[in-house]
Amino acid sequence: MDVWAGRWRGVSEVDTQVTGTGVSKLFAGALVALLACNTVVTATAALAADWPAKPIRMIVPFPPGGGTDLVGRAASNALSGAVGQPVVVDNRGGAGGIIGTDLVAKANADGYTLGIATSSTHPVAGLTQKIPYDALKSFAPVTQIGVTPYIIVAAPALPANTLAEFVAYMKANPGKVNVAHVGTGTLGYLLTEAFKSATGTDMVPVPFKGSALIYPDLSSNRVQAFFDNPVASVPLVKAGRLKAIAVTQRTPLLPSAPTLEEAGLKGFTHGFWYGIAAPAGTPRVAVERVSQAINAYVKSGAGKNELAALAVEPVGSSPAEFTAIIRDDIERWGKVARAIGLKPQ
Numbered sequence: 001m002d003v004w005a006g007r008w009r010g011v012s013e014v015d016t017q018v019t020g021t022g023v024s025k026l027f028a029g030a031l032v033a034l035l036a037c038n039t040v041v042t043a044t045a046a047l048a049a050d051w052p053a054k055p056i057r058m059i060v061p062f063p064p065g066g067g068t069d070l071v072g073r074a075a076s077n078a079l080s081g082a083v084g085q086p087v088v089v090d091n092r093g094g095a096g097g098i099i100g101t102d103l104v105a106k107a108n109a110d111g112y113t114l115g116i117a118t119s120s121t122h123p124v125a126g127l128t129q130k131i132p133y134d135a136l137k138s139f140a141p142v143t144q145i146g147v148t149p150y151i152i153v154a155a156p157a158l159p160a161n162t163l164a165e166f167v168a169y170m171k172a173n174p175g176k177v178n179v180a181h182v183g184t185g186t187l188g189y190l191l192t193e194a195f196k197s198a199t200g201t202d203m204v205p206v207p208f209k210g211s212a213l214i215y216p217d218l219s220s221n222r223v224q225a226f227f228d229n230p231v232a233s234v235p236l237v238k239a240g241r242l243k244a245i246a247v248t249q250r251t252p253l254l255p256s257a258p259t260l261e262e263a264g265l266k267g268f269t270h271g272f273w274y275g276i277a278a279p280a281g282t283p284r285v286a287v288e289r290v291s292q293a294i295n296a297y298v299k300s301g302a303g304k305n306e307l308a309a310l311a312v313e314p315v316g317s318s319p320a321e322f323t324a325i326i327r328d329d330i331e332r333w334g335k336v337a338r339a340i341g342l343k344p345q
Contacts, residue, residue, distance in 0.1 A: 059100050071274045124190055151257070
């Protein structure tokens with residue numbers, strides 16, 4: 001008590017000598033600060049209570065036409081119907097999804113900017129290249145939408161129809177098989193490098209800005225293979241424009257395609273998830289309402305059917321559960337990256 005009393009006496013004496021107002025001025029200043037803080041809290045609460053009062057922007061960090069875009073549009077339509085405001089899709093592709101994801105991280109945290117998060121943009125991107133955001137600290141994770149398997153699709157002209165034939169062809173033609181990817185920070189790229197290491201093959205990675213830009217070059221044999229999620233590629237397989245070599249997990253959209261494990265390659269059972277994230281600091285009421293709306297959508301009959309048509313298994317999660325998923329995947333994929341010698345560049 002004596003120590004604190006001494007400190008207050010010291011402040012009072014100095015203040016009186018300099019201004020002649022004593023400690024009363026200190027209390028006045030504290031009161032002004034408290035009232036200002038209360039005003040901010042009240043304004044924030046009012047803003048949150050009225051949310052949403054205007055259209056919402058949903059940033060999709062990949063170009064139109066790919067799997068992330070299709071899932072993002074389905075989720076945006078569902079969210080719009082649930083909250084009664086338009087949800088405008090804003091495609092911001094580039095750098096394997098990093099450009100669009102960084103826009104989400106740096107947007108105003110007012111609940112009116114959301115972003116589609118993926119296995120690539122959050123757990124994996126920072127493992128293979130330097131990124132301008134933190135996969136967890138820069139965001140308020142909202143919910144996981146669903147998961148989908150990976151599929152190895154190949155050019156129709158490639159003289160290989162099975163995994164064994166594909167591996168044998170690459171070993172007989174080292175450095176001659178071009179494998180597309182949409183950025184070194186993506187899960188597809190990480191799987192490509194892990195596949196090369198596991199099979200002892202020499203593929204040439206070729207970067208593209210988005211999966212929709214890969215399909216024409218793959219169909220025409222300018223690139224020969226692609227580790228893709230099947231949302232957009234399955235229709236091309238069924239139309240004969242691509243061939244399916246194998247999948248990481250069974251999908252009813254391609255019931256005849258074997259898994260990589262069934263074809264003899266162990267350890268490749270990885271799935272790819274889609275979710276929604278907001279900028280860190282977004283009002284809790286907005287985060288919770290979006291999470292509840294998407295959870296209701298993925299559990300509804302219409303939502304299940306719509307996602308199934310995109311080869312996506314609906315999941316849904318709370319913000320806390322989604323945060324845990326991202327954290328666990330950072331650790332899991334980090335072990336894979338270190339095992340094959342990949343480092344941020």
